[in-house]
Amino acid sequence: MSFKYLKSFFGIGAVLMLLMFNCNSDNSNKNDTARIQLKLVDEPGDYLEVNIEIIDIQYKSSDDEESWVSFTPDGGYPINVDITELIAGNSLLLTDEVVPVGILKQVRLVLSDNSTLKIEGEDDLIPLDTPSAQQSGLKLNLNEELEAGFVYSFILDWNVQKSIVKAGNSGKYILKPVIKVNVEVNSGSISGKVVEIIEEVETPVGNQVVEVYTTDDVLVKDTLTDENGDFVIQGLEQGTYILKITKGGYLGYASSEIIVEVGNIEVLENIILELE
Secondary structure, eight states: OOHHHHHHHHHHHHHHHHHHHHHHHHHHHHHTEEEEEEEEEEEOOSOSEEEEEEEEEEEESSSOTTOOEEOOOTTOSOEEEEGGGOOTTOOEEEEEEEEESEEEEEEEEEEOSOOEEEOTTOOSOEEEEOOHHHHTOEEEEEEEEEOTTOEEEEEEEEEHHHHEEEOTTTOOEEEOOOEEEEEGGGEEEEEEEEEEEETTEEEEOOSOEEEEEETTSOEEEEEEOOTTSEEEEEEEESEEEEEEEOOTTBOOEEOOOEEEOTTOEEEOOOEEEOBO
């Protein structure tokens, strides 16, 4: 074999070995990682706007306080959101990233001191004081075991009404976030539309509170309808629920039992509110 052909032979061999190495590396990476999505949704409160600024989102897989790792959202930081808009199926995807497998113990949202509030009857935005503890990181316990190749969508359900406290003496509004976390792979949803009959026409009822109860009459969560009367309640554990609606001047509404299964969206027929 001539030197030229020998050189070509070894060149091809080197390329093949490099390709095999890359393939093995890719497979190894896929076998050692899972995909994480964090979705922010809102439970309703008596506020026109609640504007939050998130300046970092971190996770950790051990009890070591020095092991926090930052996510890197596509749009970067800060993330600014009016969480009152996250209703009727709207959600904000905070991050969608690949992380090593293992136990995902906690995530934390690091907030700035630039949050604001808007209430009925006030034209200007009101500063929303954020305690230093929240600025250093609002910790959310997950303790979820991540398996290789799986996608895990965590729903961060922010309860606005419970998260804002008005100080008695100063009159200041203080942000103390109350967030419930559920993994989408272990949950289901209920969706529907609320209407009333006006001149024999079904008309959407917007900004209407829709509540979900257990069969033991324990409130689980609530949401608001949008301008089209539509709503979606996400992150419900598998089980049986009853949906309730109360509106002044109308008969109270209570559904029959609704069975929610993991991974499914239970789509209801239009809910018609009737005058008293």
